[in-house]
Amino acid sequence: MAPVILVTFAGRQRRMELLTRYVREAMNAGIIDEWHIWDFTRSPEDHEWVTREFGPVRFMGSTAPYEAKGSVSPRASFRASALIANDLHVAVLPKTDPDHYLELVVGGWANQHSVMRRLPRSELQTFDRNNVQHNWARSTPGVLSPGKANEIVLGIDAKGVLTLNVNDVAIGSWPEIDLSAGAEVMIRGGWGANLELCDVRERIMRYIGNPYEKMPYWQAYDYYARRLDMFKDALFLKCDDDIVYMDNDKLDAFIEFRRANPKYFVVSANVVNNGVCAYWQQVAGSLPSHIGQFEYPPGGFGGTLWQSAGKATDLHDFFLTTPEKQLPLPNPVIEWTERQSINFISWLGRDLVHMALPKGDDEHMLTVELPTMLGRPTAIFSDFTVSHLSFGPQEAGLDPDRLIDRYEELMNLKLAS
Template sequence: MQILNSYVRKAMAEGLIDEWHIWDFTRAPSDHDWVTREFGPVRYMGDNVGYQHRGSVKRTAAMRIGARITNDLHLALMPKNDPGSFYEIVVGGWNNNQSVMRKLSRAQITDFDRSQAPTAWARTTPGVLSPGRVNDIVLNIDAAGIPDLMVNGVSVGRWPDIVLAEGADVMVRGGWGGDLELTDANAPVRRYIGNPGDQMPYFQAYQYYAKRLPDFADALFLKCDDDIVYVDLDGLAGFIDHRRKNPHYFVTSANVVNNGVCAYFQQVSGALPTSLGHFERPPGGFGGTLWTDPDKANNLHDFFLAAPKKELPLPSKVVDWQERQSINFIAWLGRDLQHMALARGDDEKMLTVDLPAFLERPTAIYSDFTVSHLSFGPQEQGVDVNRLIAAYDKLMREKLAL
């Protein structure tokens, strides 16, 4: 993904892309830690996501947070002078009716179960969080080191028994049905964290944007897999322009190396020689021998890497398509988010089969914009990942003059 990172940041520097939203659906803690280090700040968190760092508060600088959340806003105050414990403030818990504070050990920061944790402070706060606005959260430490909290201009609590003379780091999360969006996290590159442990989690991203249709209706979305290892930046502007000027397509795919449907058309056009094997038309656009055969994938990558020109033209500049296709790199128009509040399930089938059929709109593949996709799941045991990543990294550095 570091290769993709380099391409996208170059595209942003050249004004081709305005924002990059990294959706963290990682399953391994080490992958989550890497994404957290590389990208930020966090903008959105599902209700089952653990605490994320937000910043710090001290006597000379209050912390102000803009938060969209319906209930159970959790703030963790990590005292600078007490590395063993933290204070947890829950705002609008119990169906947005009560707020509490607890003192907990740092070891409990990842634990959601508070059934045995004592409550140090509690207050009835009916309707403290508003679902109809960005909640204005102000956390302050006064001159004596005592913290206090205001929400939407109302004092929620002040805790004179707590002295944070050296300040505190602050972490945040939602919980119990309360997804958290930090509306003041507006950096061009920012993170969105889906709920962990879901085997088909991607509906969370589509629903996020669909619920915010007015904010994104005029945008153009580029969605890509995390293992895109080559991006033809010279062709990206043409791809974007074609997508804008052809709204009758529901989604448009880039011309993808290691994609069954694209490989079929690449061979039909003569761009892939028969010496690489037969790239058949996948039945219904799904599966096929390339999808399952790592040797075919290795050979295809090697052929592309060795080609003087990094292009595999299709039979025509635009190929209309009526069947399923892999969504390794696709584009859609923001106005079509009105159709994209997807249910949990196979997002690829919904985007390229079910919705186009329902709306009576085709999809397309655009020939003059090439990207390379490292591997599909069934290929992974045999694809020469380390060698190919090294080769694509070398190509990226040549293309971007790094």
């Protein structure tokens, strides 16, 4: 059966902790096969949490800083399988020298040269190498292959000498440096070269986008679209990091509906705090008028709910008091041809052929531009409910901690039953 892959653009710790428990429960139940965490964090604290909480790094954008990858010692070589066309950076952090590290640049200068530098550890988080002295340099034309995963091996011999091999070719050794005590190893790309670590195959993996880029989400779609052969048989779920409730009992039904209805380009869950869903929830009588009027958002975008912290709060509080934790729509499926918020959606891997998205408004492209071009509607599936904490314009007057605490109480009841 085709794998089910959940993609989440991470990650604000306080808002994502509830989602994390729901997803791990769904994975333990065999509903979700893989979880791909795209690290688009905007604070060092959130990045550190994502790094601690989730699996190893599979992919790194070209401007992502070093990430820990392993270690090397006289009794155990370091091995990595790296898909990268140029400028592979490997940091070797000697255990006996806490202040410095060795930086190996493999295939720098358009894949023509390799160098080794000794640098202070403060440079691990920077990319500026102007006026930096090379301790070793060698011409290595074509050392990295762009057509395969490059096999990288670092070894330390009995005398403590570090050696580097790439694709079974001896690239360098440094007898003047004693690493007999071993070293930690970190890795990154650089200078326009993304890095994919093909030896990383876990159910939960991290994908690190280029830090602090505005509208960064195109990087994820581009990654999957460029690997169509790998993912064409998969079924994708994508959710925001602030999904604070997920009806795991109905998740499998949502997935099977998605699988059985390829005419829809994307299918959305029935989302609490989503302008289009709220309109249909009220049409169905699931949202009484006394908690507010949830109008048809013009063109499926914006509207008073999207702008109002008060409306969002009242909607969340009402949902939390409903016995069944459902807000049914007028029909089991609502076909849609306008924009809608993509808080929790699904697409088929075969449609990645259309999804090499440029930098820009991914929501408009996925729910308006591509469906229009392809002549395929989108849909909202009534029976699978999730709750989305907030939109940006709602933030100013929202009390997220109070709502998260209430949703945590609900989660503890749901996952304990």
